[in-house]
Amino acid sequence: MQNNRRFLLARRPVGTPVPEDFHLVQEEIPAPPPGGFVIRNHFASLDPAQRGWMDDAPSYMPPIPLGQPVRATTVGVVYASDNPDFRPGQWVMGMNALEDYSVSAPGGFTMPIDVSTVDSPSRYLSAMGAVGLTGYFGLLEVAKPQPGETLLVSGAAGAVGSVVGQIGKIAGLRTVGIAGGAEKCRRLIEDYGFDAAIDYKGKTVEALAAEIRTVIPDGANIIFENVGGDVMDAELLNLARKARIVLCGLISEYNAPEKIGIRNLWQVLAQEATVYGYLIMDFAPRFAEAGAVMAEWMAQGRLRVDEDLQHGLENTYDAFMRLFTGANTGKLVLQIA
Structure with a gap:
């Protein structure tokens, strides 16, 4: 991957989003800021809440700025780092964006994850996310x-x-x-x-x-x-x-x-x-505790969590609209890498 594809919000949707509300652009891969790191996103969560973030209206999170990539929770691997706590090759999860590479500054929401405990890293966007x-x-x-x-x-x-x-x-x-x-x-x-x-x-x-x-x-x-x-x-x-x-x-x-x-x-x-x-x-400090319980229930066969895995950043719009047509058959996840 020699560039960074980014799925940008070009204008604020009126009613149901249309393809013209977004742009897919290519930029250079960013460098890590002082004390920060760059994540190569492998999976991104597609959620109904993202539609609300596209509006310029009061909410629990600020609106996505026009010309910026659509906000999303992602799971990926540290690509480059200026932070000793986040080493290249380490799997992480955090609030990033629909793009190949995301920059995480110090003090962000990104956290390390242990993918050895799950059948796919995408589980951190569904059952354990x-x-x-x-x-x-x-x-x-x-x-x-x-x-x-x-x-x-x-x-x-x-x-x-x-x-x-x-x-x-x-x-x-x-x-x-x-x-x-x-x-x-x-x-x-x-x-x-x-x-x-x-x-x-x-x-x-x-x-x-x-x-x-x-x-x-x-x-x-x-x-x-x-x-x-x-x-x-x-x-x-x-x-x-x-x-x-x-x-x-x-x-x-x-x-x-x-x-x-x-x-x-x-x-x-x-x-x-x-x-x-x-x-x-409100429950973020207890995510690890609950994630362990969810993993145990799945291992016992008491909990089934289906994922609707869609592929390719270039297919983001079609994948996202599955949420509103009822086409998705589980947690909607976009595989980027």
Whole structure:
């Protein structure tokens, strides 16, 4: 590799991103800054949150500057270094960008990883990365489940949702997943061990709410929300008293020029429910602890984490859009090297 390809944000998308919103450019490989190092990225995480970072709007992270590469968590190898703690050839994970080579300055978020413990370094972007750990901490630490409770998961066939459902079973919960299409609902039961699956496709809020009610007539004790919009409105009509709602994502809204909002919020008051706005970064100091548990569960066959591996930085746009068409079949990972 004699140059550095970079997937730049050329303009801010309006609604669904189009190819013209991005540029793939080639630049020289950067040199490490004083005390820093350069990473050769091998794998990059593609996540719905990246769509929000493309907007010039307040969020938990600053907008991606125009003309800069799209921010992404990556796994790679130290290529060149001016830092004795990061040696060339060492595997690392951190918040970098969709590019061949990323510069990491002192004090950044990059950390060494031990790839000898996993079947692929990409596992640090799925089961043992932010996606898997989002499910782990969001359910066990935020929702605080009790055995015998009912867990309702939206976007249940997605990377986070499928992990949440499986951890729910480990925690002794009855798990119900909402997904789009018969095939995804089949996977919820056969691949991820959900107790029940509900297809939201083609249903009004009222019809979806009624179907949820037939499956969980006493309501959900925990809702793990990844979708928002009409799906969340139907879920809110099926709350158990004192329910906990973990608000992890709102993917139905990310490409909407005008936000839909929630129309059945009154049910939170009526059922004395609690809504938790949840970000995984609060648990960063405990990633190693949780990653070890996730690895043990996978080794025991109690946890299945699928990866949808796409190839080539030149195919980034098509790969990224799989998140919004529902084409991805697991944690979406782009293999760069």
